[in-house]
Amino acid sequence: MALSNVAERTTSTDLIFDSLYERIVSLELLPGTKISETEVAKSLGYSRQPVREAFTRLANLNLLLIRPQRATLVRPFSLELIADARFMRLAIELEVVRQAAAIPVPGAVKKLRSSIKAQREAVNTGDTQAFHDLDYEFHKLMCEAAGRPAAFQIISENKAQVDRLCVLSLTSPETMETLFADHVAILEAMMDHNALRAEEVLRQHLSRLDPVIDAIYTTHRAYFEH
Amino acid sequence: MALSNVAERTTSTDLIFDSLYERIVSLELLPGTKISETEVAKSLGYSRQPVREAFTRLANLNLLLIRPQRATLVRPFSLELIADARFMRLAIELEVVRQAAAIPVPGAVKKLRSSIKAQREAVNTGDTQAFHDLDYEFHKLMCEAAGRPAAFQIISENKAQVDRLCVLSLTSPETMETLFADHVAILEAMMDHNALRAEEVLRQHLSRLDPVIDAIYTTHRAYFEH
DNA sequence: ACGCCAAAACTTGTATACTAGTCAACCTGA
């Protein structure tokens, strides 16, 4: 995952962070679960210190909620936080596609095209997992095409907040086809240097999660705040 | 300053963080300065532990550069990091003004108007410090007007990267007037629900730093990476 | 004088002990 900034060396903290991150985003650790520094330290075979630092990082990503002297929880879903995260992602990605449409970085279009090809494959075979991975990569490539690879780190951090929620909803073949069509349209607009069109499609693309989130809110309210 | 997420209690770490943050952004601690956990701990009268956590936070904001087993530096300026930070701010603030222009939060316009009034006062009296503070507040109010107060936290984090650089350049009365005029224009466009115009002015507003940064790069290259 | 090597004086990473605050269960009294 390597969310760490400039990992000049892999520390225990990094390993613990990655392990917990995975488990939280995959919902192996459910929202609201109490999680203790001591317990994690014991179970992973480290001391409290690196666990503590990993906790701090995860809390900064709004994945843990540290209540001093009380307990630390896997942060419950929050409509507010989710809305903020989605806003941030939308804002950044809009500017990304605008700049990518204006002056795409040389070579980027080729990579995007080949990603599209792989996506088509995944759609045809109905391989949702592969499509999910390719989706991740596509948006990353888009940032690179805009000359702002660092932007993807922020997008990714905000995605996490939403991704762990979407684990609760199945990706149907139809959804996959729709998302794929969006990607194609975005790339086409970008290659036409049509920033406005790219913007428009991207907005629609990201808003497709609206009903999904609403649905999960009604079916899994126990995992939400309050 | 209170950059901490949900400060339910003020800890030593918080105090140390705030202290260092202030000193770094004000350039009391120059880029490239070596800074040691032990030294800071001794000088502030704490143990290494909370200092260490404060270091971690500052490193996440790209204000410190921790080189394991080697040393920790006040992070030198980096054109790359500055460009990324400015991109992020631009992206977020563009969407902010768009949404504020579309459906401003009730009551927000009034606050913005009164901020403008105070800014005019500062411009007339030539009080650059007051104007700087009001500028900070204006952009914060804009986020509130868009219904996304959390967005300002991100903007603020990215501003820090640039602000400590701009300490090196004097704010002339002419600059102040220009920035003020921009603010007025943004608010007017917003009140007219003219998102495109607001966007346009904002882009120009934020790009006014271009020559300032270029100038500092030539005059203070020693503070930059490499 | 110069180059190399070794040791000492740093650095941050990790482990552990201790402090202080919070909560829940249980006991005591009515």
Next chain:
DNA sequence: TCAGGTTGACTAGTATACAAGTTTTGGCGT
């Protein structure tokens, strides 16, 4: 039976000791 207070078992925050790695420095040999 129930209300209230005390106690103990948690929690995270802090201090300190130790480990592991890097840099600097100084001395030795050439």
